[in-house]
Amino acid sequence: MSVVETVKVTIDGREVEVAKGMGLVEAAAAAGIEIPVFCYEPRLGPPVGACRMCLVEVEGVPKLQAGCTLTAQDGMVVRTAAASDRAAEGQNATLEFILVNHPLDCPVCDKGGECPLQDLTFKYGPGESRMTFPKRTFDKPIPISPTIALDRERCILCYRCTRFSSDVAEDGQLVARNRGAQSLIATFEDEPYRATFSGNVIELCPVGALTSTQYRFEARPWEIQNVPTVCGMCPVGCNVSATTREGKVKRILSRNHPEVDEGWLCDKGRFGYSHLYADDRIVDPLERVRRRGFAELSWDDALDRAEALLRGAEGRIVTALSGSETVEQAYALGKLLREGLGAHSAVLPEATSSALDAFRAPLSSIGKAEIVVVVGEDDVEERAPIVELWIKAARRGGARVERLAEPKLGPALEDAVRESERAVLIWSGRGGGGGARLAELAHRLGLDAKPGCAAYALPSTPNGYGVAAAWAASADGEEANPEPIGLLVVSGDEAAADPAVRALAEGAEKVIAITMFHGLAVGWADLVLPGTSYLERDGSYVNLEGRVQRLRRAVIPPVPDELAWLSKLAERFGVEVSPHASAVFEQVSERCFGAIPFGAVGSRAPLPDRVPYTAPEPAPEAPLPPAEPETPEHFLGTLRLRRYRPLFSGPAVERVPELQFQRPAAEIELAHEDAERRQIATGDTVTVRSNGTSVELRARLSRALAAGTARVAEEHAAELHRDVEVIKA
Numbered sequence: 001m002s003v004v005e006t007v008k009v010t011i012d013g014r015e016v017e018v019a020k021g022m023g024l025v026e027a028a029a030a031a032g033i034e035i036p037v038f039c040y041e042p043r044l045g046p047p048v049g050a051c052r053m054c055l056v057e058v059e060g061v062p063k064l065q066a067g068c069t070l071t072a073q074d075g076m077v078v079r080t081a082a083a084s085d086r087a088a089e090g091q092n093a094t095l096e097f098i099l100v101n102h103p104l105d106c107p108v109c110d111k112g113g114e115c116p117l118q119d120l121t122f123k124y125g126p127g128e129s130r131m132t133f134p135k136r137t138f139d140k141p142i143p144i145s146p147t148i149a150l151d152r153e154r155c156i157l158c159y160r161c162t163r164f165s166s167d168v169a170e171d172g173q174l175v176a177r178n179r180g181a182q183s184l185i186a187t188f189e190d191e192p193y194r195a196t197f198s199g200n201v202i203e204l205c206p207v208g209a210l211t212s213t214q215y216r217f218e219a220r221p222w223e224i225q226n227v228p229t230v231c232g233m234c235p236v237g238c239n240v241s242a243t244t245r246e247g248k249v250k251r252i253l254s255r256n257h258p259e260v261d262e263g264w265l266c267d268k269g270r271f272g273y274s275h276l277y278a279d280d281r282i283v284d285p286l287e288r289v290r291r292r293g294f295a296e297l298s299w300d301d302a303l304d305r306a307e308a309l310l311r312g313a314e315g316r317i318v319t320a321l322s323g324s325e326t327v328e329q330a331y332a333l334g335k336l337l338r339e340g341l342g343a344h345s346a347v348l349p350e351a352t353s354s355a356l357d358a359f360r361a362p363l364s365s366i367g368k369a370e371i372v373v374v375v376g377e378d379d380v381e382e383r384a385p386i387v388e389l390w391i392k393a394a395r396r397g398g399a400r401v402e403r404l405a406e407p408k409l410g411p412a413l414e415d416a417v418r419e420s421e422r423a424v425l426i427w428s429g430r431g432g433g434g435g436a437r438l439a440e441l442a443h444r445l446g447l448d449a450k451p452g453c454a455a456y457a458l459p460s461t462p463n464g465y466g467v468a469a470a471w472a473a474s475a476d477g478e479e480a481n482p483e484p485i486g487l488l489v490v491s492g493d494e495a496a497a498d499p500a501v502r503a504l505a506e507g508a509e510k511v512i513a514i515t516m517f518h519g520l521a522v523g524w525a526d527l528v529l530p531g532t533s534y535l536e537r538d539g540s541y542v543n544l545e546g547r548v549q550r551l552r553r554a555v556i557p558p559v560p561d562e563l564a565w566l567s568k569l570a571e572r573f574g575v576e577v578s579p580h581a582s583a584v585f586e587q588v589s590e591r592c593f594g595a596i597p598f599g600a601v602g603s604r605a606p607l608p609d610r611v612p613y614t615a616p617e618p619a620p621e622a623p624l625p626p627a628e629p630e631t632p633e634h635f636l637g638t639l640r641l642r643r644y645r646p647l648f649s650g651p652a653v654e655r656v657p658e659l660q661f662q663r664p665a666a667e668i669e670l671a672h673e674d675a676e677r678r679q680i681a682t683g684d685t686v687t688v689r690s691n692g693t694s695v696e697l698r699a700r701l702s703r704a705l706a707a708g709t710a711r712v713a714e715e716h717a718a719e720l721h722r723d724v725e726v727i728k729a
Contacts, residue, residue, distance in 0.1 A: 007074035012083040024070040036120045038206045039158035040068035045167045055090035064090045095125035101136045111208030113221030145193040146658045155209040161201035171195040199270040215251040227554040228603045231269040232534025235459045236386045237543030242554035249273045259362035266385040278655035280518040283558045286528040313486030315342045320501045322492025323349025323461025326539030328584040330467040332566045332577045334474030340573030344479040351468035352457040353435035358613035361454035366390035369424040374403045376429025382647045383458040407441045427457040436616035448613045466542030473591040493651040496520035530559035539581040550601040638723035639710040646713045667698040669711035685729040690720040
């Protein structure tokens with residue numbers, strides 16, 4: 001273990017011993033002293049000293065220095081504004097200069113009451129203004145995207161937003177124009193800021209210049225509550241705070257867990273909460289009535305109907321799980337069906353292999369890696385966006401990043417991974433066996449013996465790991481789907497929207513659907529029971545690391561919690577299921593999570609230790625796809641179609657108007673080589689044919705695609721098969 005060299009620094013008369021090279025702002029904090037900042041944000045990379053709010057006096061240096069740009073050196077003597085009249089005068093002048101053109105509109109500014117500029121002005125600034133001339137104004141607000149509004153006159157040019165865009169997200173869409181007093185923040189070429197992580201600039205902004213269009217004028221700091229919980233939109237499990245007012249969620253903020261998300265949040269997790277208030281939200285149970293569509297039921301009648309359907313199926317029951325259920329919901333549903341009715345068959349969400357627990361490490365390990373190997377056809381950002389940010393951080397740190405379609409490393413890359421002490425493997429592909437294959441590869445390369453190495457599989461659902469574990473814990477064994485299916489139980493919006501589940505529903509005699517929205521299952525279910533969102537639940541999720549995290553109810557749902565009515569329904573079959581998440585978790589935890597108590601899953605959950613590697617069971621062979629018809633030679637051959645599930649898709653996103661501009665266009669991605677052979681350029685309309693089906697899409701050339709492949713979002717792939725012909729229209 002390397003020894004950290006330390007130095008002694010004196011700040012305002014207090015001597016503190018810190019690591020050599022530590023930033024002076026952090027060193028002062030270690031001594032209990034504040035150095036105020038605006039532009040400084042360690043997560044954005046090296047400091048730029050733009051705002052000058054951090055001016056300090058350093059002994060032996062004639063001029064005041066920007067404290068954020070200094071590092072701790074042995075024997076350094078520093079005086080902040082609290083102990084130096086010169087530093088206090090400098091900070092006072094800095095704030096006065098910042099406020100020259102800053103509007104005094106705090107009572108109507110969304111940042112009012114939680115604004116660093118307000119706080120530091122009261123603490124360090126002048127008591128009154130000497131400026132009597134009119135302040136500069138701009139048109140406002142400027143919609144830089146449907147989710148973000150810009151008030152330019154409030155901007156203090158700290159450059160946090162542009163640095164995030166260029167140095168963290170690396171989208172390069174937010175820029176600073178002009179120079180000097182004419183400098184202003186704008187989007188590149190005045191295009192909408194269309195990027196996966198754009199909403200982070202709202203939180204980074206230390207004033208009210210960048211605000212959320214959803215939250216604008218919706219609440220004040222003294223009338224809100226912030227509930228610490230976990231995002232349920234993808235398998236990363238970012239830590240968030242849900243801001244509520246009068247029983248409604250008004251915004252989502254990040255809640256920095258440095259091992260998981262580092263305080264960043266994708267736009268789906270940040271802005272997707274308004275699906276709770278969709279127009280087609282189901283708030284009462286619905287029963288299919290012959291010739292009259294659906295009729296509303298009371299909950300007592302709905303449970304009677306559910307009991308009748310369950311008993312009438314005579315054990316021929318299949319359950320389709322979404323992977324968005326809490327651990328407790330999946331366990332309770334499994335216990336009811338498997339103990340009370342003997343139903344063992346289920347369509348489980350894709351989950352990571354337990355063999356990967358031997359390579360468990362926090363996601364932050366990716367950012368420190370020397371080599372990152374991504375295996376699979378799906379873009380990491382589409383499955384687990386924060387993981388892509390960690391990969392970018394690794395690349396900026398000098399890491400080698402390789403992307404492969406299959407877990408087959410060439411000799412040179414395999415040697416490099418074997419020799420590295422900080423190598424990371426990531427599976428981002430289709431099929432449930434990918435995690436097991438990655439674990440076998442990681443073990444063969446010796447990664448389980450190196451604490452700095454790690455391996456991850458990216459599930460396609462938010463809680464696939466937890467749901468699979470909870471379902472397995474609810475009873476032993478699993479059986480094949482009965483033929484015919486007497487009753488299909490569809491749990492959750494994602495399952496209800498899945499074409500494969502709908503195909504099962506067509507062959508089932510009866511269907512019970514648990515869903516939030518009318519448009520998903522009402523057309524084919526016999527009984528619809530209203531569902532809830534992750535923001536309306538108490539329980540737990542397990543993220544892709546294998547970290548059990550606490551889900552806290554932010555608002556009371558307009559319908560009963562699933563555990564409440566599952567408990568009542570289970571009573572009718574002589575099965576004991578508690579309506580309380582804490583009690584259900586205790587049962588699951590004994591079998592799956594080392595018997596950790598519910599209360600120990602705190603607001604910042606720890607990662608369990610690694611376990612010895614156990615070879616996974618062989619995955620069942622996938623059935624061969626149907627044969628494709630022969631293709632005429634003049635079509636220049638077929639391309640292998642790669643379907644993908646975009647991040648900005650799914651039932652929740654479809655019901656958030658502000659996110660519609662982020663949804664994927666009707667386009668097909670082509671490799672440059674294939675496009676040139678067909679004389680296709682970006683923007684051209686092309687006809688895509690497959691097995692008698694054809695769709696028209698817009699072409700986009702991609703350097704990330706291998707020749708011979710094409711990529712289309714699932715919602716635009718229609719009935720296209722494995723191999724497609726692409727012809728310029």
